[in-house]
Amino acid sequence: MGQIDRRVLKSLASKYIWWKTPDEAADMPxxxxxxxxxxxxxxxxxxxVHEFGDDVLRxxxxxxxxxxxxxxxxxxxxxxxxxxxxxxxxxxxxRRFA
Numbered sequence: 001m002g003q004i005d006r007r008v009l010k011s012l013a014s015k016y017i018w019w020k021t022p023d024e025a026a027d028m029p030x031x032x033x034x035x036x037x038x039x040x041x042x043x044x045x046x047x048x049v050h051e052f053g054d055d056v057l058r059x060x061x062x063x064x065x066x067x068x069x070x071x072x073x074x075x076x077x078x079x080x081x082x083x084x085x086x087x088x089x090x091x092x093x094x095r096r097f098a
Contacts, residue, residue, distance in 0.1 A: 004029045008051045012036050012044060033060045034068040037077055054081055066095040 006026050013025030016035040025032050036048050037057065049057070058081050061069075069077070074092050078084035 004056075005051055008047070009033075012040075012048070015044070016040065030060050030063055031068070033057065034064055037061070038069045038073045057081055058083065064093050066093045068093070 009026040009029055009032050010022035012035075013020070013022045013032045016039065017025035017032055033048060033052065033056065036044050037060065040048065057077065061074075061077055061081065061083065064074075069092060071092060075084075075089045078089045079086075084090065
């Protein structure tokens with residue numbers, strides 16, 4: 001992943017990763033970014049896009065883990081980032097048990 005501004009991550013983490021300290025959450029940039037992509041308000045999503053860019057968001061969604069996105073956000077970001085055409089959104093990541 002490219003250069004990530006920890007100050008921005010910590011600011012977003014303090015709002016969206018409430019179960020960890022901002023410093024702990026900033027050590028998991030994919031998790032913070034995915035959480036904002038999934039439940040972020042408009043202003044925070046715009047900040048995310050401006051600060052990190054579409055390429056970083058594409059990387060995050062490509063590595064998404066089960067439970068990080070709901071169906072609506074998953075579909076939105078696939079369309080928004082040019083990763084899917086209409087009715088061609090891939091299934092959400094799922095947990096696999098051996």
